[in-house]
Amino acid sequence: MKSVLQIGFGPLGIQTAKFIAQKQEVQTVAVVDINERLIGKNLNNVDGALTNQAKIFGSIKSAIDELKYHPDVAIITTVSSLKKLIPQIEEVAKFRIPIISTCEELSYPWDLQPELSLQLDSICKKNGIACLGTGVNPGFLMDYLPSVMSSICKKMDKITVERIQDASVRRIPFQKKIGAGLDLEAFRKKEAEGTLRHVGLKESVYLLANSIGLKLDRITESLEPVIAKQDVASDAINVLKGEARGVVQIANGYINGDCKIKMHFKAAIGEPRSFDRISIEGTPNFSSEIDGGINGDIATCAITINSINSMLKAKPGLHTMADISVPGFIN
Template identity: 25%
Template sequence: MPIRVIQWATGSVGGAALRTLLSRTEFELAGVYVHSPAKAGRDAGEIAGLPDTGIRATDDPEEILALDADCVTHMPLPSAYFTDDPDRDTRVICALLASGKNVVTTTGFSHPRTQSPELVQRLEEACARGKTSLYGAGINPGFMSQVLPLALTGLGARIDHVYLRECSDFAGNPSRAVVTGTMGLGRSPGDYRQMIRPFRAFQEQSFAESIHLVAEGLGLRLDDVEARDEIAAATSAFDVAAGSIPAGAVAASRWTFSATIEGRPVIDMECVYKSDSAQLLPWGDPGVVLRVQGHPEYVVRVEEFSNGLVGAAAYTVNAIPAVCAAAPGIRTCLDLPLITGRGAVRLG
């Protein structure tokens, strides 16, 4: 029988997940939750740009909780950054878990033990009530900063240091709300420093979870994770899909997260956001670089990724069978079988 899935939120990532769910025979869409009243009542197929399904979207969380489903792909913009109610995602996820629905989310929760014992207790109690599991699949950080380094460190006979850099190019992103509103690119340095404060807290929390997850997979107990960020200004004005980047405005940002044991760096992660990589040569090219120092030493590069948001959505959907089959409780990529694109292959 197909796995019955509810899609929670239908933005850029959630919409891609919805289209993936509707294209795969191993899943059956059970419901759709939308934040926008304009989408409420519309057919899920219409929202996804596909033929009608007979499933109407709702903006009423109680309707979603009452549905019979195996799993919820929970993919709103994270409340910890995008709302004045940072606890909202936790409350929603706990309610979904307690109602008997497994949850795969892109709002964090990849390693809740990094945050607090209280958070872990709330989530575990909800899982126990519903006999369900929670998996934080992540967007950024996510697969590239968690699963990829964990898998490839299996090649090391001795590991001295793990370094990962992910560089994103926003030149083709048409959303001014994302490029300037969320990332702060195109703002004056003064405006950027003021608006980035909530994002900084969210970034530090998210990457701390990733680093501690990788450390746990390597059998390490970290002493500290230090976070730093810096910006680069545009030397001249240029245009991107989301609008103009004025001369002197913030054109890129770089975030670095360094984990140490007894004062020695063991894991470093770097995240670079560029408004246009063709205009900004420093801080590396778009893509992902993983460097493992030790014996042997090796570098792995992911140089091209045509649509990272679709990839994040697909990884979340592909995780559903493993999460539904898992024992109740908080699950990480250390607990689950290797998540692959099984069911996504198309021949002919």
């Protein structure tokens, strides 16, 4: 039985705890969260679907002090920003606990944030632990999976990855992060602030490029609102005609002016059809599509848990999905 220290108990952390509760080989033994209303409660007091009576603490130290042992792994589901994540990783690292995080910028930070990447790698190696950033996207669908699929190619000229999803079924924080329900002025304001976007698209381009040995010399990224042509709604957000129902982002990776990697991400409330598609131009030419798409919230929690065994085998340092042994389902 692998023991897990969960850090962060928002919607994603709670869902992760629910998935762990259904496992035979993994158990949440403690949770850390900054929400004062949660501190001191047991998990089953927070959500009726959880029978686990593990306690929620206000700090990692207090959790370790009460447990009187170091859990096998820590799962961090708190922030998207690498800069904000570093203090959390540093605190966990002091207790020599390997780390898996859903922080999008951690999925492949080496090209975009090299100094912070080196800092994190140094922290992990100094304390003898491995650290991984993963999730469904970034971390799997638009980077790791197409890199695996490229392995059957004799020749490869270009990879196009598309992720189109109806955001109505996603968690509320995700719907807000893509700008659903905002008028165009508010949408552009949040875009300028950097608080409105799918985080991790450039990271996915770099992760895929690195995995298949491409040395990109330029990456571009665009972001536009998806405008509602009629009123639409999810369970949480009403979107009026003319407002944004989501976002579309496109990132391209170039070598000598030729686009070698194209990523098309679109998430919007009321999107008529969801799918994930990978198209490879080369030998052979082929396209593979997942009709209906993969539910991001379910898959992010699942891959985070299912990466535990691979992470426990990894050497100390900062890792990406391309570095660890292939993860598989954990009972």
